[in-house]
Amino acid sequence: MADDQQGPNWKLEDDLETVTLTFPTGPVVVLTLNVAQLEDILKNLGDFRARMKPQIPEKYAVGQKMVFAINNPSxxxxxxxxxxxxxxxxxxxxxxxxxxxxxxxxxxxxxxxxxxxxxxxxxxxxxxxx
Structure with a gap:
């Protein structure tokens, strides 16, 4: 792994049940996460983001570019x-x-x-x- 890599490297494993997260630190730190652990991280990151500044705007900016939308969600x-x-x-x-x-x-x-x-x-x- 190159020393000049800025952020972590995420990889979905072939079993489709675990994610490996590699931090390019010295020494390199590798975490393997199952679904429950990854969901816990997502929940906690969402909770932290809700309290961070700048806050998500209260009002949607009409006409803004749509980057990603879920098609026909349940x-x-x-x-x-x-x-x-x-x-x-x-x-x-x-x-x-x-x-x-x-x-x-x-x-x-x-x-x-x-x-x-x-x-x-x-x-x-x-x-x-x-």
Whole structure:
């Protein structure tokens, strides 16, 4: 391994059950992580990132370049029984099932936006058909 390498080297092993992480330090440090250990690292890194500065912007910058989007993720929604709001669960293949508590007013707005986007797509370039 070259001494001038800046960051760690990640490798998914052939068994598809372990990841090897090599730090190009002196001496070289090699960690082999199973799925549970890797998920623990992801959770902790996410928790740390949520507390770091600069914070993730509260508002999405409309028109920004989309770098990566999950295509047609599995999702599930259910009522949140304590306050009568909604729980939205979305499967991210990188991070597992992510769950979001959506207040009723926001759920109503979201459903309206989604319905509006579907209506525009269905209408096509000529407008609605009667």
């Amino acid at each position: 999702w599930f929604t259910e009522p949140e029984l304590m306050q009568g709001n909604s729980l939205l669960h979305i499967r991210d293949p990188r991070f597992g099932w992510l769950s979001y508590h959506i207040p009723s007013e926001e759920a109503l707005k979201l459903s309206g936006y989604l319905q509006g986007q579907v209506a525009v797509k269905q209408a096509g370039p000529q407008g609605p058909r009667n």
